[in-house]
Amino acid sequence: xxxxxxIFETQIAGRIQEDVAKAKxxxxxxxxxxxxxxxxxxxxxxxxxxGVTAGDAPADLTVNVAGSDLxxxxxxxxxxxxxxxxxxxKIQGNMALAMKLGEVLKTG
Numbered sequence: 001x002x003x004x005x006x007i008f009e010t011q012i013a014g015r016i017q018e019d020v021a022k023a024k025x026x027x028x029x030x031x032x033x034x035x036x037x038x039x040x041x042x043x044x045x046x047x048x049x050x051g052v053t054a055g056d057a058p059a060d061l062t063v064n065v066a067g068s069d070l071x072x073x074x075x076x077x078x079x080x081x082x083x084x085x086x087x088x089x090k091i092q093g094n095m096a097l098a099m100k101l102g103e104v105l106k107t108g
Contacts, residue, residue, distance in 0.1 A: 001071045004034040005054075008042040011074065012104065013052040016044075023050035028097045030104060031059035036067040044104055061093035063101070073105060080105065 002011065016023045026046035033041050043057045065073075069088045072078035080102060083089045091098050 001068075002074065003038040004032075004040060004042070004067045004070055005038060007070060007074050008032065008044070008052050009054070012044060015106075016046070016050045016052065020050050022103075024048075026097075026100050026103055028061060028094070028100060029057070029059045030097070030101070031057065031062045032070075033062065033064045034067050034070055035064070039067050046100075046104060059093065061091060061097040061101075064090040064092075 023046045029047050030044040031041065032044065033039075040054060041056050043053045043055065043059060045051055045053070065083070065088065069078060069083055073080050073083060078088070080089065084091065084098070
């Protein structure tokens with residue numbers, strides 16, 4: 001199971017760099033606050049300078065999730081919408097941007 005650091009700094013960052021234009025088309029900055037073992041805060045910039053950075057910064061949407069649930073979502077074991085509906089993901093900010101989260105988290 002990948003750690004949150006690996007998910008953000010390797011997997012998601014790699015996908016953003018593979019298609020910067022697609023990342024910019026999302027036009028949002030997401031803050032992920034990951035709880036539990038190996039948790040932390042990561043900024044996923046899909047706006048002016050796409051990329052992933054560790055640490056806190058202003059964002060259009062904040063996502064709070066446990067590290068184990070994040071791994072399950074990334075690995076396809078947990079549906080992001082179901083995770084949200086069951087309270088495993090908490091979102092603050094522009095809900096319209098939440099609909100684009102799948103493009104940010106998508107694997108494969």
